[in-house]
Amino acid sequence: xxxxxxxxxxxxxxxxxxxxxxxxxxxxxxxxxxxxxxxxxxxxxxxxxxxxxxxxxxxxxxxxxxxxxxxxxxxxxxxxxxxxxxxxxxxxxxxxxxxxxxxxxxxxxxxxxxxxxxxxxxxxxxxxxxxxxxxxxxxxxxxxxxxxxxxxxxxxxxxxxxxxxxxxxxxxxxxxxxxxxxxxxxxxxxxxxxxxxxxxxxxxxxxxxxxxxxxxxxxxxxxxxxxxxxxxxxxxxxxxxxxxxxxxxxxxxxxxxxxxxxxxxxxxxxxxxxxxxxxxxxxxxxxxxxxxxxxxxxxxxxxxxxxxxxxxxxxxxxxxxxxxxxxxxxxxxxxx
Amino acid sequence: xxxxxxxxxxxxxxxxxxxxxxxxxxxxxxxxxxxxxxxxxxxxxxxxxxxxxxxxxxxxxxxxxxxxxxxxxxxxxxxxxxxxxxxxxxxxxxxxxxxxxxxxxxxxxxxxxxxxxxxxxxxxxxxxxxxxxxxxxxxxxxxxxxxxxxxxxxxxxxxxxxxxxxxxxxxxxxxxxxxxxxxxxxxxxxxxxxxxxxxxxxxxxxxxxxxxxxxxxxxxxxxxxxxxxxxxxxxxxxxxxxxxxxxxxxxxxxxxxxxxxxxxxxxxxxxxxxxxxxxxxxxxxxxxxxxxxxxxxxxxxxxxxxxxxxxxxxxxxxx
Amino acid sequence: xxxxxxxxxxxxxxxxxxxxxxxxxxxxxxxxxxxxxxxxxxxxxxxxxxxxxxxxxxxxxxxxxxxxxxxxxxxxxxxxxxxxxxxxxxxxxxxxxxxxxxxxxxxxxxxxxxxxxxxxxxxxxxxxxxxxxxxxxxxxxxxxxxxxxxxxxxxxxxxxxxxxxxxxxxxxxxxxxxxxxxxxxxxxxxxxxxxxxxxxxxxxxxxxxxxxxxxxxxxxxxxxxxxxxxxxxxxxxxxxxxxxxxxxxxxxxxxxxxxxxxxxxxxxxxxxxxxxxxxxxxxxxxxxxxxxxxxxxxxxxxxxxxxxxxxxxxxxxxxxx
Numbered sequence: 001x002x003x004x005x006x007x008x009x010x011x012x013x014x015x016x017x018x019x020x021x022x023x024x025x026x027x028x029x030x031x032x033x034x035x036x037x038x039x040x041x042x043x044x045x046x047x048x049x050x051x052x053x054x055x056x057x058x059x060x061x062x063x064x065x066x067x068x069x070x071x072x073x074x075x076x077x078x079x080x081x082x083x084x085x086x087x088x089x090x091x092x093x094x095x096x097x098x099x100x101x102x103x104x105x106x107x108x109x110x111x112x113x114x115x116x117x118x119x120x121x122x123x124x125x126x127x128x129x130x131x132x133x134x135x136x137x138x139x140x141x142x143x144x145x146x147x148x149x150x151x152x153x154x155x156x157x158x159x160x161x162x163x164x165x166x167x168x169x170x171x172x173x174x175x176x177x178x179x180x181x182x183x184x185x186x187x188x189x190x191x192x193x194x195x196x197x198x199x200x201x202x203x204x205x206x207x208x209x210x211x212x213x214x215x216x217x218x219x220x221x222x223x224x225x226x227x228x229x230x231x232x233x234x235x236x237x238x239x240x241x242x243x244x245x246x247x248x249x250x251x252x253x254x255x256x257x258x259x260x261x262x263x264x265x266x267x268x269x270x271x272x273x274x275x276x277x278x279x280x281x282x283x284x285x286x287x288x289x290x291x292x293x294x295x296x297x298x299x300x301x302x303x304x305x306x307x308x309x310x311x312x313x314x315x316x317x318x319x320x321x322x323x324x325x326x327x328x329x330x331x332x333x334x335x336x
Numbered sequence: 337x338x339x340x341x342x343x344x345x346x347x348x349x350x351x352x353x354x355x356x357x358x359x360x361x362x363x364x365x366x367x368x369x370x371x372x373x374x375x376x377x378x379x380x381x382x383x384x385x386x387x388x389x390x391x392x393x394x395x396x397x398x399x400x401x402x403x404x405x406x407x408x409x410x411x412x413x414x415x416x417x418x419x420x421x422x423x424x425x426x427x428x429x430x431x432x433x434x435x436x437x438x439x440x441x442x443x444x445x446x447x448x449x450x451x452x453x454x455x456x457x458x459x460x461x462x463x464x465x466x467x468x469x470x471x472x473x474x475x476x477x478x479x480x481x482x483x484x485x486x487x488x489x490x491x492x493x494x495x496x497x498x499x500x501x502x503x504x505x506x507x508x509x510x511x512x513x514x515x516x517x518x519x520x521x522x523x524x525x526x527x528x529x530x531x532x533x534x535x536x537x538x539x540x541x542x543x544x545x546x547x548x549x550x551x552x553x554x555x556x557x558x559x560x561x562x563x564x565x566x567x568x569x570x571x572x573x574x575x576x577x578x579x580x581x582x583x584x585x586x587x588x589x590x591x592x593x594x595x596x597x598x599x600x601x602x603x604x605x606x607x608x609x610x611x612x613x614x615x616x617x618x619x620x621x622x623x624x625x626x627x628x629x630x631x632x633x634x635x636x637x638x639x640x641x642x643x644x645x646x647x648x649x650x651x652x653x654x655x
Numbered sequence: 656x657x658x659x660x661x662x663x664x665x666x667x668x669x670x671x672x673x674x675x676x677x678x679x680x681x682x683x684x685x686x687x688x689x690x691x692x693x694x695x696x697x698x699x700x701x702x703x704x705x706x707x708x709x710x711x712x713x714x715x716x717x718x719x720x721x722x723x724x725x726x727x728x729x730x731x732x733x734x735x736x737x738x739x740x741x742x743x744x745x746x747x748x749x750x751x752x753x754x755x756x757x758x759x760x761x762x763x764x765x766x767x768x769x770x771x772x773x774x775x776x777x778x779x780x781x782x783x784x785x786x787x788x789x790x791x792x793x794x795x796x797x798x799x800x801x802x803x804x805x806x807x808x809x810x811x812x813x814x815x816x817x818x819x820x821x822x823x824x825x826x827x828x829x830x831x832x833x834x835x836x837x838x839x840x841x842x843x844x845x846x847x848x849x850x851x852x853x854x855x856x857x858x859x860x861x862x863x864x865x866x867x868x869x870x871x872x873x874x875x876x877x878x879x880x881x882x883x884x885x886x887x888x889x890x891x892x893x894x895x896x897x898x899x900x901x902x903x904x905x906x907x908x909x910x911x912x913x914x915x916x917x918x919x920x921x922x923x924x925x926x927x928x929x930x931x932x933x934x935x936x937x938x939x940x941x942x943x944x945x946x947x948x949x950x951x952x953x954x955x956x957x958x959x960x961x962x963x964x965x966x967x968x969x970x971x972x973x974x975x976x
Contacts, residue, residue: 058838059809071530100532112523117545126541127531168925176527183531198697199865200909204921225838228868232911232919255913269843271868273910275891279872281843287808288838642711644734645667645718 007085009219010047010070010187015040015079015089017062017069021292037291039065040076041243044318049186052213052220054230054251057240058266060288063223066240067189070221071105072096083187101131104180108192110172114164121160124148124179131183143182150216151178152208170201177208188212190222194229206233227270231255236328239263242291242299245318249329259321259331261304298334306335360549364627374619381613385434388427396420396428396580404599414601416585417592422601425580426609432581433610436497437563443501444562445508445555452512453539453547457520466509473506479568486574496575500565508554512547519546553624560617567610582610656727657685658859659746659827664721666701666708674930678704680883681721683956686859688826691850693870693877693891694863695906699926701883702863703751706829710748711738725827743770747825751832753816757804763815764790764800770822789818793848810841814848821852827859828852834869846873867910871895876962879903882927882937885956889963899965901942936968944969 021035040062047053055063068074070081072088081089083102091099107113114123124144127133134140141160148156151174164172173193180188190209194202210233213220224230230237231251238248239260247260258264268282284303289295295302301311311334321331364371394400394411399419407414413422455466482499489495519525520543528538563582569575570583577584585606589595594602666679679701686692694702707713709723711731723730730741750756758766767789768782777785787797793814795807804812813833820828830849834842850873853860862874870877871891878888879902887900898904902922911919924941927933936942936949948968956966 058840073526073530097532097534100530105527105530107523107527109523113527115524115528115542126528126533130531130533130537179527179531199867199906200697200922202921203909203911203919204923206919207921226911227839228911228913231913232915266839267913269840270913271843271846271866271872273868273871273895273907273912275871275895281847283844283847284840287810287841642713642715642735643718644731645665645720 007082008046009049009051009084010221011080011082012046012066012070013044013080013082015043015066015069015076015081017065017074017076035292038243038294039291040069041294042079043240043243043245044079045238045245045248047187047219047221049217049219050213051236052210052222052234053236053238054234055221055223055238055240056225056227056230058225058288060242060291061240062243062291063240064191067105067191067221067223071103071189072100098131101183102185103187103189104183104185105189105191106173106176106180106193109196110169110176111164111196113176114172116164118164119160120148120162120164120167120175123164123175124182127179127183133183144178147178147182148175150181150212151175152204153178168201169197170205173197173205174208177205181212186218188218188220190220192224193222195224195226202229209233227255227267239266242288242294244299244332246300246333247321247329247331248318249321249324249331250326253324253326253329257324257329259323259329259336260300260333261306261335262300265305298332308335310334360627361552361624364624368623368627370619371623374616374621374623377612377616378620381430381609381616382434384427385431388431392424392427394421394424396424404594404597404602406599407601413605414599416599416602417588417594422605425585426582426605429580429582429585429606430609432493432579433563433566433583436493436500436566436581437559440497440500440504440562440566441555441558443497444504444558445551447501448505448508448554449512449547449551451505451509453516453543455509456513456516457535457539457543459517463513467513470506470509473503474510476503478503478565479572482565482569483572483574486569491574491576493576493579493581496566496569499569500562503565504558504561508551508558511550511554515547515550516543519543549624549628553621553628556617556621556624560614560621563610563617564614582606586610658688658726659686659861660722660724661685661705661709662722662724664705664708664723665719666704666713667718668714669716669718670930675718676930678883678929679708682878682880682883682885684878684885684888686827686861688857688859689853690876691853691860691862691874693874694861694880695865695867695870695877696880697865697906697926699929700880701929702880703831705880706748706831706861706863709829710742710746711735712742712748743820743825744774744776744823745825746827746829747820747823748829749813749816749820749831749833752836753813753833755812757812757815759804761803762800763802763804763807767800767815767819767822770819774823776823786818786822789821790815792821792852793818794844810837810844813837813841813845817845817848817852821856826857827861829861829863831863832865833862835864835866842869849873867907868912879906882933883929884937884966885964886938886967887963887965888956889960889965893960893963897960897963899959899963899970900938900967901944901969902938903965905943936966 017040019037019039021037043066055066057063065074069076072091075090079089080087083099088096088099121144124147125140128140128143134143145156148159153159153171153174194205197205206229209220212218222234234251236249237251237254238245241262247254247263254263255267258267265282265284268279272279286303297312297314298316301307304311314334316332316334318330318332320327321329321336323336400421401411401415401419403417403419405411405415411421415421416425451466455463481503485499486495525538525542528542566581567583570581571587573587575584586603589602662683664679664682667675667677669675682705694705696702708719713719719731725741725745730738764783764786767786771777771782771785787800790799791797795811795814807815834845837845846869849860852858862870864870874891876890877894878885880886881902887894887898887903894903895907905920905922908920909922922941927937935951936954939945939949946968954966954968956964957970959965959970
């Protein structure tokens with residue numbers, strides 16, 4: 001979990017990404033002020049080798065945009081993203097391309113993330129062709145087979161000639177993982193890697209990711225809305241709300257001693273699989289507000305069950321939680 | 337690990353394999369008789385055009401019979417106003433017409449496909465600029481534009497090809513652009529970008545194969561329109577009159593009083609040939625287009641009758 | 656006599672090529688008013704097809720056999736004609752992806768009022784008033800009736816779909832994955848709503864989902880489906896603490912728990928093809944306690960405890976807890 005020598009694998013500092021709200025012609029003519037979708041508003045965290053960090057939150061919290069910003073698919077407005085020490089935030093594509101060998105992404109939809117016309121061998125071999133690795137098809141095949149085996153598709157030779165429609169969801173996801181592994185990346189971004197898979201195959205893929213980070217000393221940033229999965233497989237959990245991290249700490253601590261009212265509410269509504277365990281769900285009123293209209297002060301205060309007067313005026317920063325057993329457990333709440 | 341097993345829920349919905357290029361055309365031919373008919377007719381004419389010089393009974397340019405001689409044992413389709421055997425003339429005309437049709441189509445598809453892909457993939461100002469140009473061309477009436485160009489440049493087969501090409505690429509561009517724009521959002525394209533694949537690679541390896549079938553349908557339909565336009569231009573006298581095409585045959589026939597002479601053989605076979613090849617192209621093109629529609633996703637909601645089946649026995653005995 | 660009785664329901668789909676797919680193979684269960692019943696399983700197990708068959712909403716290439724009795728009357732007996740008489744007035748359904756099934760060009764209130772007019776329950780102003788009442792019942796201010804679906808959030812659209820299902824005061828509500836695409840907080844709100852509606856209105860609720868914890872916290876009884884059949888059926892607590900079918904046990908084990916420290920397992924292999932006749936137990940290739948008998952003999956659903964049935968040759972022995 002810890003013990004990274006020297007530079008941490010991934011260091012994100014004050015990452016901010018915004019999208020302009022599209023204005024109609026009438027708005028432009030009447031010079032209405034341009035609205036911004038504050039998708040990511042000052043997010044900071046570190047990820048070490050061999051560590052899995054789960055970025056957790058509901059839709060609209062900015063977790064996917066954070067990953068897109070790190071990957072370089074979306075240009076952040078400000079902040080730094082250091083991968084192995086190099087700042088890649090907003091880097092032009094030409095300079096980014098060689099660095100792409102170090103970070104790869106796994107997408108949510110296994111049914112859409114593979115080109116339906118490519119055989120497995122072609123899909124997994126494409127990154128090699130793009131980056132000019134492996135001089136001959138035979139050399140590339142060796143790497144492809146190794147990647148497939150690493151992704152748990154064994155015997156790999158049986159899968160080389162298959163098309164995606166001949167594979168199950170779990171197998172397709174593993175092919176996508178193999179295509180990410182073939183370049184030997186240090187950092188893996190996984191966007192809801194199992195949410196579209198059947199329950200019975202999820203654990204297999206998650207265990208694979210777990211094994212990859214331990215044995216392969218890779219760092220994995222997993223985006224998920226499923227707190228149970230995060231609690232089980234991740235080392236650390238960062239809870240996001242409206243573009244900010246509101247709580248961040250070791251997974252066990254965050255789940256057992258949540259410090260932020262939002263985290264507490266979220267954990268309380270996760271249904272337990274044991275029917276005898278009757279949870280006391282803390283239902284928050286309404287739904288997450290639009291990231292265009294961010295409340296003043298603490299973003300959560302309109303829905304917070306324990307908000308006080310100053311919460312609407314002061315925007316809390318992330319600081320070490322007093323009420324937690326761990327020193328690395330941080331929370332952004334005036335009352336924690 | 338066990339080898340892949342088909343998802344039974346997919347089987348229940350009758351979803352099939354996504355179309356692949358060569359296999360796709362075969363699939364269309366297998367399923368739709370209209371496509372077979374269309375392709376056969378086109379193939380027949382193409383073959384005829386290729387072997388025309390060898391099987392033409394008479395010359396297509398020199399006089400070999402009486403003016404407006406009716407069809408007879410020696411001249412199956414009679415002769416035209418210059419005493420030239422109609423059948424030979426028709427075959428020769430077919431060659432040229434088809435060449436013009438295909439050539440113009442190639443021009444239209446290459447430009448249209450290129451514009452559509454660049455526009456759809458890169459978006460932004462390139463898209464806006466190209467689409468404005470496309471809009472102008474779509475709005476201009478075909479024949480008027482052709483008339484003006486032919487008048488300015490002078491009549492010649494090459495000009496006709498170019499004119500038809502210019503007129504036709506716009507609609508192809510629109511269609512291809514629409515498909516590229518939706519394909520661009522697919523996850524595997526995003527993943528290819530995340531790997532570091534460049535634009536050229538994504539376009540050639542990922543987009544083009546998906547766009548292929550649509551381009552194929554569009555090509556076939558454009559051939560039909562190109563042949564029609566060629567006929568129209570020739571008929572209006574905008575083509576080089578010394579060249580024999582189906583259009584010029586018709587033009588000569590009308591100019592030189594074939595109707596009042598009662599020489600139907602100078603008009604009808606020619607018109608028939610044009611009509612039938614256009615129909616054939618449409619049959620094939622529309623069959624391909626239909627096949628590209630999302631496979632029949634069996635709607636879960638149906639107010640049509642579903643059947644109640646009596647159960648006789650259980651297990652393997654049950655019906 | 657129960658409010659709802661499904662007996663020996665079978666559904667086949669005729670495919671253009673090959674054998675018919677036997678999607679539902681002999682499903683039976685019963686429900687009383689106010690009872691919440693879960694139909695659990697993974698993709699392809701036949702749970703959605705089962706409730707579509709109950710509504711008579713299968714595509715034209717489907718054949719159905721068996722009985723679906725509402726208050727003793729067989730809904731399916733007369734085919735589409737008789738099923739229509741019960742649809743929405745006695746049994747209503749909230750569909751998967753219901754939020755996207757709302758007509759985008761019609762106001763929400765109009766869409767809720769439409770079935771009322773169609774079934775002759777209320778017309779015009781009365782229907783609109785009732786639509787407003789229904790919206791209030793599901794937690795949306797009555798003024799929302801004048802809005803269009805795109806002005807609602809995902810959770811509100813799901814509530815609107817539930818209001819639409821309640822338009823003709825059905826006694827049975829079938830909910831197909833009602834919370835699958837929703838955030839966990841909104842999911843909790845919707846489930847809370849469904850529980851409240853079933854207790855206050857005496858609705859019998861069939862909740863179809865792949866999400867075991869959702870069923871565990873919402874339903875009193877559940878049936879676990881596999882390969883078109885019911886593998887195990889019984890009270891929720893029994894299913895979790897004393898499962899008698901290996902699939903039930905493994906399915907729970909595959910679901911991570913927030914505070915649980917146990918290992919999360921996956922089940923290797925894949926469900927069988929339903930267009931091929933099978934001998935023996937369909938779960939055999941993936942089962943961890945296979946007997947010789949399992950290859951030859953198809954296990955029937957038998958009683959293994961009070962109100963608890965399982966289709967497994969092992970059922971006499973104690974299932975692992």
